[in-house]
Amino acid sequence: MGERVVEVALGARGYKIYIGWGNLSSLGEKLRSVVVSNKAAVISHPIVADLYGEKVVGGLREAGFETHLLNVPDGEEYKSLEVASNLYGKLAELEFHRSDCMIALGGGVVGDLAGFVAATYMRGVPFIQVPTTLLGQVDSGIGGKVAVDHPRAKNLIGCFYQPRFVLSDVSTLKSLPEPEVKSGLAEVIKYGFLEGERLLSFLEADLDSLLGIERDVLVKVVAECCRMKAAIVEEDERDLSGRRAILNYGHTVGHALEATTGYTSISHGEAVAIGMVCAARIARRLGLIDEALVERHVVLLGRVGLPTKLPISDIDSIQERILLDKKSQGEANIFVLLKGLGKPALVEVSPQVVREALEECS
Ligand SMILES: NC(=O)c1ccc[n+]([C@@H]2O[C@H](COP(=O)([O-])OP(=O)(O)OC[C@H]3O[C@@H](n4cnc5c(N)ncnc54)[C@H](O)[C@@H]3O)[C@@H](O)[C@H]2O)c1
Numbered sequence: 267m268g269e270r271v272v273e274v275a276l277g278a279r280g281y282k283i284y285i286g287w288g289n290l291s292s293l294g295e296k297l298r299s300v301v302v303s304n305k306a307a308v309i310s311h312p313i314v315a316d317l318y319g320e321k322v323v324g325g326l327r328e329a330g331f332e333t334h335l336l337n338v339p340d341g342e343e344y345k346s347l348e349v350a351s352n353l354y355g356k357l358a359e360l361e362f363h364r365s366d367c368m369i370a371l372g373g374g375v376v377g378d379l380a381g382f383v384a385a386t387y388m389r390g391v392p393f394i395q396v397p398t399t400l401l402g403q404v405d406s407g408i409g410g411k412v413a414v415d416h417p418r419a420k421n422l423i424g425c426f427y428q429p430r431f432v433l434s435d436v437s438t439l440k441s442l443p444e445p446e447v448k449s450g451l452a453e454v455i456k457y458g459f460l461e462g463e464r465l466l467s468f469l470e471a472d473l474d475s476l477l478g479i480e481r482d483v484l485v486k487v488v489a490e491c492c493r494m495k496a497a498i499v500e501e502d503e504r505d506l507s508g509r510r511a512i513l514n515y516g517h518t519v520g521h522a523l524e525a526t527t528g529y530t531s532i533s534h535g536e537a538v539a540i541g542m543v544c545a546a547r548i549a550r551r552l553g554l555i556d557e558a559l560v561e562r563h564v565v566l567l568g569r570v571g572l573p574t575k576l577p578i579s580d581i582d583s584i585q586e587r588i589l590l591d592k593k594s595q596g597e598a599n600i601f602v603l604l605k606g607l608g609k610p611a612l613v614e615v616s617p618q619v620v621r622e623a624l625e626e627c628s
């Protein structure tokens with residue numbers, strides 16, 4: 267299967283997402299067609315740079331770019347203003363100018379951080395996403411949300427800054443640790459429920475190939491997810507109309523769970539998996555979907571090895587957290603729910619129904 271291309275139609279800010287197997291080697295040539303400068307900085311983590319740095323940096327140099335590899339430490343705690351500031355310093359030292367470009371090579375952490383630096387250094391330099399995690403390829407690498415964390419909240423400081431293109435080489439997922447693959451699959455499955463029967467049935471049939479990182483299935487599924495996210499971003503680039511919010515399916519309970527467990531004992535994908543089951547149970551209680559669709563959540567997520575039950579008995583703290591988050595965002599108890607398979611909508615839910623669904627999930 268050749269490389270797939272998904273367009274993100276945003277007028278002057280529009281761009282292409284390239285999804286392939288082994289297409290990392292085409293980065294230099296693709297970059298050449300969108301930038302005028304001969305200078306590039308690749309921002310990565312040591313682990314990812316060890317695996318793919320040579321290929322990326324070598325390819326860029328071959329295409330005539332003066333290329334600098336800038337590593338940042340691995341981990342969410344380094345998605346910070348301090349690390350961003352170090353990068354500004356290094357770019358200035360290397361005499362980077364407005365037309366020189368920055369490339370994020372790695373997962374969502376490096377993508378968000380490098381994107382934020384690219385958006386703000388000299389009021390914005392050309393930026394390329396090269397996501398190497400499944401989450402990065404189907405979610406964080408697309409759509410232009412860039413940010414760093416603040417001690418008070420995750421992603422508190424950021425902006426919208428679209429990349430010039432996104433290059434996803436799904437063969438890089440072969441080296442991704444299994445828990446990270448599974449975590450990314452929670453988001454993939456999320457797209458399945460949002461899209462409808464076509465994608466969901468495909469995922470149900472080909473899950474084993476996905477787990478086995480098989481080329482053709484992976485290229486197809488990542489491209490499908492990108493197409494969905496691109497369509498939603500095109501409708502609501504800046505997350506204002508509520509359309510982009512549907513990508514938060516499963517994330518209300520998921521975020522509350524991550525926060526109450528201190529972001530350590532549970533991965534984002536695990537939290538979202540449980541959150542989707544809770545959302546499905548809420549929808550079931552409101553008569554929006556039937557039990558069979560709830561069961562499809564539980565079965566598919568279970569096959570991946572993702573949890574589908576609340577791990578802690580303290581439902582009170584989760585519910586409190588949900589109310590707190592909603593209030594701080596100025597929302598009533600609004601959830602992304604399915605009004606049938608492939609029919610997501612924003613629905614107001616009473617605390618009582620949330621409570622009952624949470625109890626059912628534990
Ligand atoms: N901007 C957005 O729209 C958006 C959306 C969702 C999530 N996010 C952000 O994404 C971040 C999470 O991203 P993530 O899940 O990709 O985690 P991550 O970036 O921390 O990557 C996970 C781990 O995998 C390693 N890794 C990456 N690629 C690898 C590869 N091919 N082989 C081996 N190891 C590899 C990394 O070094 C890291 O240790 C969070 O900060 C979150 O806020 C952003």
Ligand SMILES: [Zn+2]
Binds near residue numbers: 453517534538
């Ligand atoms: Zn998510």
